[in-house]
Amino acid sequence: MTTSTATPADTSTLLDVCKRIRRHIVEMTHAAQSGHPGGSLSATEIFAALYFGGVARHDPANPQWTRRDRVILSKGHATPVVYATLAEAGYFDRDLISSFRTLGTELQGHVVRNKPPGVEMSGGALGMGLSFAVGIALGHQLDGLPDDEGQIFVVVGDGELNEGQNWEAIMSASHFGLHRITAILDRNHFQNDGPGDEIMRIDPVGNKWAAFGWGVQHVDGHDVEAVRDALLSARARSDAPQVVICETVKGRGVSFMAENPAGWHGKGPSDEQLAQALEEIEAGLS
Amino acid sequence: MTSPRPAALPTPPPAATREAYGPALVKLADAGCDIVALDADLSASTGGNKLAASHPDRWFTVGAAEQNMISIAAGLASTGKTVYAASFAVFMPGHCFDQIRVQIAQQRMNVKLIASHGGISVGEDGASAQAIEDLALMTSLPGMNVVVPSDAVEADWAIRRAAEDDEPWYIRLGRPKLPIIHLDESISRFDLGHAENIREGDDLTLIACGLMVEPTIRAADALAQEGIGARVLNMASIKPLDEEEVIMAAQQTGAIVCAEEHNVIGGLGSAVARTLARHCPVPMEQVGIEDRFGQSGPWQALLQEYGLTAESVVAAAKRALARK
Ligand SMILES: Cc1ncc(C[n+]2csc(CCOP(=O)(O)OP(=O)(O)O)c2C)c(N)n1
Numbered sequence: 380m381t382t383s384t385a386t387p388a389d390t391s392t393l394l395d396v397c398k399r400i401r402r403h404i405v406e407m408t409h410a411a412q413s414g415h416p417g418g419s420l421s422a423t424e425i426f427a428a429l430y431f432g433g434v435a436r437h438d439p440a441n442p443q444w445t446r447r448d449r450v451i452l453s454k455g456h457a458t459p460v461v462y463a464t465l466a467e468a469g470y471f472d473r474d475l476i477s478s479f480r481t482l483g484t485e486l487q488g489h490v491v492r493n494k495p496p497g498v499e500m501s502g503g504a505l506g507m508g509l510s511f512a513v514g515i516a517l518g519h520q521l522d523g524l525p526d527d528e529g530q531i532f533v534v535v536g537d538g539e540l541n542e543g544q545n546w547e548a549i550m551s552a553s554h555f556g557l558h559r560i561t562a563i564l565d566r567n568h569f570q571n572d573g574p575g576d577e578i579m580r581i582d583p584v585g586n587k588w589a590a591f592g593w594g595v596q597h598v599d600g601h602d603v604e605a606v607r608d609a610l611l612s613a614r615a616r617s618d619a620p621q622v623v624i625c626e627t628v629k630g631r632g633v634s635f636m637a638e639n640p641a642g643w644h645g646k647g648p649s650d651e652q653l654a655q656a657l658e659e660i661e662a663g664l665s
Numbered sequence: 666m667t668s669p670r671p672a673a674l675p676t677p678p679p680a681a682t683r684e685a686y687g688p689a690l691v692k693l694a695d696a697g698c699d700i701v702a703l704d705a706d707l708s709a710s711t712g713g714n715k716l717a718a719s720h721p722d723r724w725f726t727v728g729a730a731e732q733n734m735i736s737i738a739a740g741l742a743s744t745g746k747t748v749y750a751a752s753f754a755v756f757m758p759g760h761c762f763d764q765i766r767v768q769i770a771q772q773r774m775n776v777k778l779i780a781s782h783g784g785i786s787v788g789e790d791g792a793s794a795q796a797i798e799d800l801a802l803m804t805s806l807p808g809m810n811v812v813v814p815s816d817a818v819e820a821d822w823a824i825r826r827a828a829e830d831d832e833p834w835y836i837r838l839g840r841p842k843l844p845i846i847h848l849d850e851s852i853s854r855f856d857l858g859h860a861e862n863i864r865e866g867d868d869l870t871l872i873a874c875g876l877m878v879e880p881t882i883r884a885a886d887a888l889a890q891e892g893i894g895a896r897v898l899n900m901a902s903i904k905p906l907d908e909e910e911v912i913m914a915a916q917q918t919g920a921i922v923c924a925e926e927h928n929v930i931g932g933l934g935s936a937v938a939r940t941l942a943r944h945c946p947v948p949m950e951q952v953g954i955e956d957r958f959g960q961s962g963p964w965q966a967l968l969q970e971y972g973l974t975a976e977s978v979v980a981a982a983k984r985a986l987a988r989k
Contacts, residue, residue: 482962487792489792501792503793506760571707572707579727
């Protein structure tokens with residue numbers, strides 16, 4: 380099969396997808412009593428836009444489709460949002476979600492390539508995704524793929540940008556003219572030890588990226604249509620690599636997480652917290 | 666020497682070896698030792714945040730940037746400081762091996778690398794977070810001291826002992842809470858290059874490090890029930906290795922089993938095998954990770970799955986004895 384199944388969803392469907400992804404995220408981390416809910420909830424609209432907004436061309440029935448776009452999670456700890464999205468997109472059975480982080484499951488704590496199919500890169504050590512994307516883009520260039528095929532979307536964390544390898548990759552992507560790469564920054568302002576501004580400042584991050592020769596857009600990362608539109612316009616560019624800086628809230632959608640993001644980097648909610656979280660997600664509060 | 670516990674002492678609660686790090690740093694700083702500690706966005710997990718709270722001028726975080734941290738550590742050490750740098754074992758040495766190799770080891774800098782979350786007992790985080798090869802990397806660096814404490818008491822000793830010299834050290838700590846083996850602080854203190862003789866025995870010798878020491882003691886108990894006398898050595902100091910003790914064990918007991926939470930290639934077993942091959946070849950068996958990566962799961966279930974148990978040590982002991 381060689382057609383993309385990326386039929387864009389309408390607004391209400393996109394909003395509904397976001398709710399379903401968020402629900403899976405809190406259920407999964409509750410069941411495992413571990414995992415990373417905060418940085419998954421902040422990236423929910425990003426993944427909904429990629430897979431359901433007609434941005435990434437992909438085919439759940441044929442994950443190895445050679446002309447597919449690739450979505451790479453560089454901040455490889457945010458597996459809940461990836462598994463939730465892939466399950467909703469039809470890559471695997473939703474029932475598997477509850478096996479997250481158990482012995483023998485494909486749904487490992489950090490991303491593992493092709494486990495389940497649809498996961499493009501193994502990760503967990505921060506800072507490697509953009510370089511991996513540079514390699515893919517160089518390969519596509521060598522193979523002479525048409526400009527609008529084989530796009531690569533790389534989701535990176537703002538704390539992750541502390542790692543120097545990101546900046547080596549950012550330099551090489553523009554040096555090699557790799558317009559197929561779109562970086563998506565989940566700018567949630569928190570990393571493991573606390574607020575990024577206190578741990579290691581990265582601002583003005585947009586200017587830095589621009590100085591390295593990339594096209595830069597800033598967008599409200601929880602406005603799923605705005606995210607989708609920014610990604611579509613980045614996808615359409617064929618002059619330079621692009622970055623979409625998504626302003627987000629770590630733990631978005633669950634009040635006690637969003638109000639205390641440092642406490643919800645890598646921890647599962649209790650039974651009572653799960654109940655409250657599901658209620659708030661259902662009500663669409665943020 | 667065996668360390669019998671006075672009956673009056675209550676059994677201390679289990680503790681992770683990593684829990685020793687923060688308090689040990691604070692003790693060193695309180696004692697006026699000229700230390701500086703660095704973290705890379707994992708300070709709550711390593712315990713470095715304890716020094717940040719008590720001696721904020723003695724602690725820096727560099728964010729998630731291990732390569733930067735190591736080269737900064739080397740620079741600080743060049744100004745005469747005793748530097749501690751902490752992260753998880755997969756990221757340090759995993760993410761910054763070249764910086765450690767050139768700037769810490771080749772320059773022989775006074776930097777103590779404290780690697781928490783060693784081995785597969787990290788649990789649910791899975792393969793990318795489970796260091797099974799760090800000891801191979803670190804023991805291969807000339808001049809690097811490599812230590813794997815068996816409990817939180819020994820970890821405290823080792824971390825503070827490291828401050829007494831100006832050599833590079835790698836100390837591997839773990840995430841799970843383990844029973845305390847060293848119940849009486851006065852009896853056998855850790856020292857670099859020295860094995861701790863936990864149990865006498867003449868039929869064979871079990872040599873273990875880290876979280877395998879406690880199950881190895883249980884294995885010796887099980888063997889004793891069958892009339893087999895197993896000597897037990899705690900080999901926290903993997904480099905330098907107590908070769909004298911290993912050779913003596915080989916000569917006196919004639920068979921060796923090594924047990925470690927690491928790939929069977931490049932860790933304690935490899936170090937012991939090298940000594941045996943050169944000085945006193947006797948049958949030797951290994952308990953360890955058989956050259957495969959880890960995966961997600963509860964840590965106890967992973968130890969079962971990878972054969973890091975007292976039962977595996979007993980089975981290996983019988984294989985070694987059969988070859989005598
Ligand atoms: C090389 C490396 N060092 C350290 C870690 C431990 N770690 C996991 S997540 C994290 C913070 C990441 O922050 P950010 O990229 O902002 O992620 P988010 O807040 O969006 O979850 C750290 C330091 C790691 N995974 N990899």
